[in-house]
Amino acid sequence: MVASSTGTHGGESLLFLTDEQLRKGIEAMFFAYRAFTSDPDRILENYEYGRAHHRAIHFINRQPGLTVNTLLTMLGVTKQSLNRVLRTLVEDGLVEARIGRRDKRERNLFLTAKGAELERELSDAQRARMRAAYRAAGPAAVAGFRQVLEAMMDPDLRHHYQSMRDTAS
Amino acid sequence: MVASSTGTHGGESLLFLTDEQLRKGIEAMFFAYRAFTSDPDRILENYEYGRAHHRAIHFINRQPGLTVNTLLTMLGVTKQSLNRVLRTLVEDGLVEARIGRRDKRERNLFLTAKGAELERELSDAQRARMRAAYRAAGPAAVAGFRQVLEAMMDPDLRHHYQSMRDTAS
DNA sequence: TTGGAAAGTCAACATGGCTGACATAAAATG
DNA sequence: CATTTTATGTCAGCCATGTTGACTTTCCAA
Numbered sequence: 001m002v003a004s005s006t007g008t009h010g011g012e013s014l015l016f017l018t019d020e021q022l023r024k025g026i027e028a029m030f031f032a033y034r035a036f037t038s039d040p041d042r043i044l045e046n047y048e049y050g051r052a053h054h055r056a057i058h059f060i061n062r063q064p065g066l067t068v069n070t071l072l073t074m075l076g077v078t079k080q081s082l083n084r085v086l087r088t089l090v091e092d093g094l095v096e097a098r099i100g101r102r103d104k105r106e107r108n109l110f111l112t113a114k115g116a117e118l119e120r121e122l123s124d125a126q127r128a129r130m131r132a133a134y135r136a137a138g139p140a141a142v143a144g145f146r147q148v149l150e151a152m153m154d155p156d157l158r159h160h161y162q163s164m165r166d167t168a169s
Numbered sequence: 170m171v172a173s174s175t176g177t178h179g180g181e182s183l184l185f186l187t188d189e190q191l192r193k194g195i196e197a198m199f200f201a202y203r204a205f206t207s208d209p210d211r212i213l214e215n216y217e218y219g220r221a222h223h224r225a226i227h228f229i230n231r232q233p234g235l236t237v238n239t240l241l242t243m244l245g246v247t248k249q250s251l252n253r254v255l256r257t258l259v260e261d262g263l264v265e266a267r268i269g270r271r272d273k274r275e276r277n278l279f280l281t282a283k284g285a286e287l288e289r290e291l292s293d294a295q296r297a298r299m300r301a302a303y304r305a306a307g308p309a310a311v312a313g314f315r316q317v318l319e320a321m322m323d324p325d326l327r328h329h330y331q332s333m334r335d336t337a338s
Numbered sequence: 339t340t341g342g343a344a345a346g347t348c349a350a351c352a353t354g355g356c357t358g359a360c361a362t363a364a365a366a367t368g
Numbered sequence: 369c370a371t372t373t374t375a376t377g378t379c380a381g382c383c384a385t386g387t388t389g390a391c392t393t394t395c396c397a398a
Binding site (some may be wrong): 237238247251274 | 374376377378379383
Binding site (some may be wrong): 009015016017019021022023025026027028029030031032033034035036038054058062076094113121124125127129130131132133134135136137138139141142143144145147148149150151152153154157158163 | 182184185186188190191192193194195196197198199200201202203204205207224227232245268292295296298299300301302303304305306307308309310312313314315316317318319320321322323326328329330
């Protein structure tokens with residue numbers, strides 16, 4: 001632990017809220033996110049796909065059968081933008097778009113076996129880095145990591161994050 | 170199922186390293202980073218600048234007088250890409266590129282008063298979110314947050330991160 | 339029956355990555 | 369001094385992925 005920033009009994013040091021500490025946090029986000037995306041990006045160079053395809057595949061895998069609209073709000077892009085990506089994934093047989101049973105206007109999205117295979121390759125790489133970082137930092141740090149990230153999210157997106165099935169995979 | 174990886178053999182619970190936990194971490198990074206960039210992005214819409222300009226301004230502010238090459242490696246883009254951004258910033262009087270004293274081939278980059286002003290506006294917004302997240306999560310969580318992010322970085326970029334002037338702690 | 343929602347599509351445009359090629363000035367090296 | 373290397377800048381073009389706007393089809397629901 002950062003000793004100096006934890007010395008807060010009644011006196012409230014709040015050293016961890018200095019502009020300098022906040023700036024360190026900002027840069028940590030920048031550099032870590034770069035690393036975080038680099039592994040899948042490297043893999044995707046071998047395919048005709050990009051980061052946008054990865055994101056779509058990730059969320060379809062996470063929540064099989066989700067509708068286009070749901071995916072849209074999770075990704076935070078326009079339907080035109082997503083559609084361009086989704087179309088190639090469907091054409092290439094990585095994603096299946098089944099007409100909704102209740103509501104036939106909706107499309108429920110699923111990964112095919114081929115799609116699941118790519119998803120695994122991408123997420124394996126990403127998990128490997130995450131696992132190494134988690135292991136190096138330890139359980140307590142991981143808890144803090146998650147707490148801060150969750151507090152940083154916009155409330156509506158936080159709901160998407162929290163609503164994840166915690167038992168899956 | 171993750172059940173197998175929840176096994177607590179040896180007494181040390183590695184529950185935080187299950188695939189499910191790692192996936193939560195991956196999504197936390199995604200959603201948090203989205204939020205993290207949203208505030209400056211919103212501000213930049215009022216100007217003719219984008220995220221790339223923000224990043225350049227950020228690092229020039231952090232390390233006044235740094236060379237183009239240094240900035241290049243920190244940002245991890247090509248010189249053509251950076252130059253496009255840097256040129257507009259210099260033309261618009263936000264950045265000054267002074268010829269190096271020791272080595273006249275080099276350009277030392279500085280923010281002008283106008284550049285510093287925009288930097289402050291952008292980083293104020295970003296810090297505000299970071300501060301709120303830090304405050305909500307507390308000092309111990311912040312320490313863990315930083316530990317995990319640092320462990321996640323590529324070693325060479327980690328050096329850039331660590332070499333920051335760190336006045337506090 | 340009609341209005342609105344879900345999805346798909348076309349077109350056009352902006353940003354910001356990339357590669358490749360080339361120019362200039364200055365440092366470094368033989 | 370001559371040559372090579374380095375730091376920077378620039379032009380041209382390509383690609384991925386974001387945007388807005390307009391329009392269609394299908395279908396649910398009031």
